[in-house]
Amino acid sequence: MASQIESHRAGAQTPSAGKSPSTCWKELGLPKTKSLLPMEDIQEFGYNRATGFMWLVQGKKKVEQTFKKIKQTVSYAGEVTAFAEKGKLRKITGVKTKELMLWLNVVEVYVPEASPEKVTFKIGTGLSDSFDVTAFALGE
Numbered sequence: 001m002a003s004q005i006e007s008h009r010a011g012a013q014t015p016s017a018g019k020s021p022s023t024c025w026k027e028l029g030l031p032k033t034k035s036l037l038p039m040e041d042i043q044e045f046g047y048n049r050a051t052g053f054m055w056l057v058q059g060k061k062k063v064e065q066t067f068k069k070i071k072q073t074v075s076y077a078g079e080v081t082a083f084a085e086k087g088k089l090r091k092i093t094g095v096k097t098k099e100l101m102l103w104l105n106v107v108e109v110y111v112p113e114a115s116p117e118k119v120t121f122k123i124g125t126g127l128s129d130s131f132d133v134t135a136f137a138l139g140e
Helices: 002-009 021-028
Strands: 042-048 053-067 072-085 088-099 102-110 118-123 128-132
Touching: 002 042, 002 053, 002 072, 021 072, 072 102, 088 118
Parallel strands: none
Antiparallel strands: 042 053, 053 072, 072 088, 088 102, 102 118, 118 128
């Protein structure tokens, strides 16, 4: 994983260059929520506009969060990566959701242009589910 970050680090924008996850969300047309990627205790954040690669390294090894409105628990690894494009994060690593007793990898998150009030999460098996963006609002 570190080698993937290293290969995209050259030319990447980091917080010292004025970028943060929040500003990237707005630029990419993604809702500003705390669920798409963890937003607390960020040690390092980078975004390579040329390749679309972004990464987050957080101080904790793992963070779990339960979203009460949709009754879903999400786990974020200490390092989360994704390729970003307008309205979408794809090839996500380090994010899992709990279904019954299984932890499943979240591989894609997107906001359909036709329904900007919805966020769709796709897991590694190809299944997906859409939720109202308000379920992931800060403070929920």
